Amino acid sequence: MMFPHVGDRFRLVYGRNLLPELTEGLNNYLVVADGFVYEKYKDQLKNEHKVYIVKNVEVATLENDVKDYEGVDAVVAMGGGMAIDAGKWMAEHLGKKIHSVPTVLSVNAAFCYKSAMRVNNVVTYMGRIFPEAIYIDFDIIKGAPKYLNVSGAGDLLACLTASYDWKLNSMVTKSHAYSQEISDGAQYLLGMLSENIDNIREVNDEGIYFMCEAFRWIAEHSAKMNHTMWESASEHAFFDNMEFVCKKPFLHGQIIGLTVYFMSLFQDNQHERALMMLKRLGIDVTLKGLDITEEQLRTGLLTLRDFTEHEGLRYTIINAKPITGEWVDMAISKYKKDFDIA
Ligand SMILES: [Zn+2]
Known part of the structure; x- marks a missing residue:
């Protein structure tokens, strides 16, 4: 086993040709999917089902749209982060079980008991739902553009900055229970991430398996701790x-890559x-x-503390010291040099 066993809230099914296998056992179910994903895989879906193509993850949109599907028996969420989050939100509001089929690993949405929704365009994490199972079909994942899958590693890299913030938090506001074991585990995860870069x-x-096991390790701990501060802190606030x-909207793992860059420098x-x-x-x-x-990057950094306080986000490095104009100038010029930006 790649990571120590933590719990069994997130059951993973690895394999190939998993959609027919899953949907053979379902009837009168609702598929929540990205439009192109549904078109690509609809022939693999068995039995009676309805389809909801995701437009966005604004709560107002889903509150309106969910009403049309009250009679379904189960939900199958199929797609990227938005489709999975919309599926989780709908399943929870319909009081039905959810089967998650991530088609790309660009974000850990399938492995998160909360859904990342938007309220008037601001990210809001809400709900608590665990999947019946998460189906990782190697061929489906490989069918997504490579850069999308690779970007998901950015969400794992978030452990680098978040675990530091968590330690800091544990010494100041203690708003999120601390565990040295998980903190050490996050360092192990980062080491294994390095080993698996190729x-x-x-x-x-192997790469798909590593990423999913890492997401699962985080998810099982989060179900026990009721938070995920070792993988989501200042870098997610900056995002x-x-x-x-x-x-x-951003590609999640990609923007997290940027925010880990700046927050690790700030830390x-x-x-x-x-x-x-x-x-x-x-x-x-x-x-x-x-x-x-x-200019947007500069504004994002200069307004970060105000945003964090206004949104009532957890205590991190952002609260611990001021982000000055001088620091922002230094950081952006280093960034441009590191990435050859003119
Ligand atoms: Zn994330």
Whole structure:
């Protein structure tokens, strides 16, 4: 086993040709999916089902749309992070079981008991639902563009900055229960992430297996601790603010790659390691790659503390010291040098 056994809330089924196998045992179910994903895999779905194609994950949208599906017996969420989160939200509101079929590993949505929704465009984590099982079909995952799967490693790299914030939090506000065992485990996870970079880049079976086991390890602990502060802290706060500043959706693991870069620098914590890992993974965190301007990045950093306080986010390095204009200038010029940005 790659990670120590923690619990059994997130059952993983690995294999190939899993959709017919799963849906053979279901009837009158609701498929919540991305449009292109449904088109690609609909022939593999057995028995009677309805389909909901995800538009967005605004709570207002889903509250309105969920009403049409009250009679279904189960939910199958199929797609990327948005489809999985919408599926989780709908299953919870319909009071039905959910079977998750992630088609890409760009985010850990399938392994999270909360759903990352939006309320007026601001990320809001809500709910508590555990899947019947998570189906990892190697061929389906490999059918997604490589860079999307690789970007998911950015969400694992978040452990680097988040576990530091968690330790800090444990010494100040203690808002999130601390565990040295999990903190050490997060360092082991980062080490294994380094060892698996080639597998992850190739999106081979070993790389997919590693990423899913890492997501599962985080998820099982989160079910026990009722939080995930070793993998979601200042870098996720910075991501939330970038989404708020830029008013556009991001590829999750990719923007987290950027925010780990800056928050590890701000923490003075394993920053060069984070940089090396981002480069070796090939996650594109340039302005162009993220389709953001230098001004937006600057604003995102300069308003980060206000955003964090306004949103009532957990205590992290962002609360511990001021993000000054001088620091932001230094950080952005280092960033441009590290990633050859003119
Ligand atoms: Zn994340």
